Amino acid sequence: MPTSPSSAAQAARAEVGRRLRELRLDAGLTVVGLAGHCGWHHAKTSRVENARSTPSAADIRLWCRACGAEDQAEDLVAASRNAQSLYTEWRRTMRGGLRRLQESHNDLFASTTTFRIYSSRIVPGLVQTEGYAAALLAGVARFHGAPDDAGPAARARVERSLVIHRPGRRVTLLIEEPVLHYRLGDADAMAAQLGRLLTAGALPAVSLGIIPTGLPARPIRPLEAFHVYDDRLAAVELLTARVTVTQPSEVDLYVRAFAELRALAVYGADARALIVKALDALR
Known part of the structure; x- marks a missing residue:
């Protein structure tokens, strides 16, 4: 029988977080270092990478710029928006x-x-x-x-x-x-x-x-x-x-x-x- 109905949405968010983490590691940046480049607390970086927080389009673009991967930003923005569409909060819609x-x-x-x-x-x-x-x-x-x-x-x-x-x-x-x-x-x-x-x-x-x-x-x-x-x-x-x-x-x-x-x-x-x-x- 169906398990948690949000599992597909969570998996999509987790994939975005995984890809962002890989960009950070490829750039040789620590969690704290990435946060410093982007101007936010390091806890936010961890939340995004572990799919506990959804990054905005601006967040993703800052992240990719910090990692020297601006060419991947729009693809990741699109993936994040797709993940959000799988779990749509009533209060927003x-x-x-x-x-x-x-x-x-x-x-x-x-x-x-x-x-x-x-x-x-x-x-x-x-x-x-x-x-x-x-x-x-x-x-x-x-x-x-x-x-x-x-x-x-x-x-x-x-x-x-x-x-x-x-x-x-x-x-x-x-x-x-x-x-x-x-x-x-x-x-x-x-x-x-x-x-x-x-x-x-x-x-x-x-x-x-x-x-x-x-x-x-x-x-x-x-x-x-x-x-x-x-x-x-x-x-x-x-x-x-x-x-x-x-x-x-x-x-x-x-x-x-x-x-x-x-x-x-x-x-x-x-x-x-x-x-x-x-x-x-x-x-």
């Missing part, structure tokens, strides 16, 4: 508002033909109603101290979800049964969302599975929410960040986890019965 964050994923959604989406806490974004999404995103903005543009962000999310109606798309959604009972928004908004699940599950391109709470035993525990886009990328949603997994062996683990979770779910009439039960509980 939300600074421009939640609508912009929704729209930043449009190209990824448009280029994907097979979606595998697992959620243990909320209805997946691809089948959210505007009311449910607005209630969810307003809470996210409040918690993270982001600009509250939940209404426009919700509309952008719903517009993005239209991708599932395009020809050639295949969407498999897996949710844990408690998702149907975690209320976001008022009763009317939640009822509309459950109704949306009923109609979405009937779409030709969509397979909706619900993992019941009453299973006598399960070989795989509930996991953090994750999306697999084709077989090339997995995105894992943590409290503090979105982790992008691109290493093939790690993506394969998420595909394997999805298959095991999928085997636990119910579909068709059994899934609709669980949704209707949740609807009845709202009355």
Whole structure:
């Protein structure tokens, strides 16, 4: 099963640190000597080399200049930016508002033909109603101290979800049964969302599975929410960040986890019965 979802990001940061360390050693500089050339404390040099701190583009350029390796600076800046993109803190991406964050994923959604989406806490974004999404995103903005543009962000999310109606798309959604009972928004908004699940599950391109709470035993525990886009990328949603997994062996683990979770779910009439039960509980 998946280990730490940030391992690919950490490995990318560690590779940048390793390359910078090699430049320092090739230049015959000590940790203290490099720090002296760059004008910072020697502890910063150690943190960067051991991937405990992320260097800025300016830091990398100073480092390469001190080592007489300015020709390698831009390549290392690009590698560092790529490492940062694998582990994207919400507080940074939300600074421009939640609508912009929704729209930043449009190209990824448009280029994907097979979606595998697992959620243990909320209805997946691809089948959210505007009311449910607005209630969810307003809470996210409040918690993270982001600009509250939940209404426009919700509309952008719903517009993005239209991708599932395009020809050639295949969407498999897996949710844990408690998702149907975690209320976001008022009763009317939640009822509309459950109704949306009923109609979405009937779409030709969509397979909706619900993992019941009453299973006598399960070989795989509930996991953090994750999306697999084709077989090339997995995105894992943590409290503090979105982790992008691109290493093939790690993506394969998420595909394997999805298959095991999928085997636990119910579909068709059994899934609709669980949704209707949740609807009845709202009355």
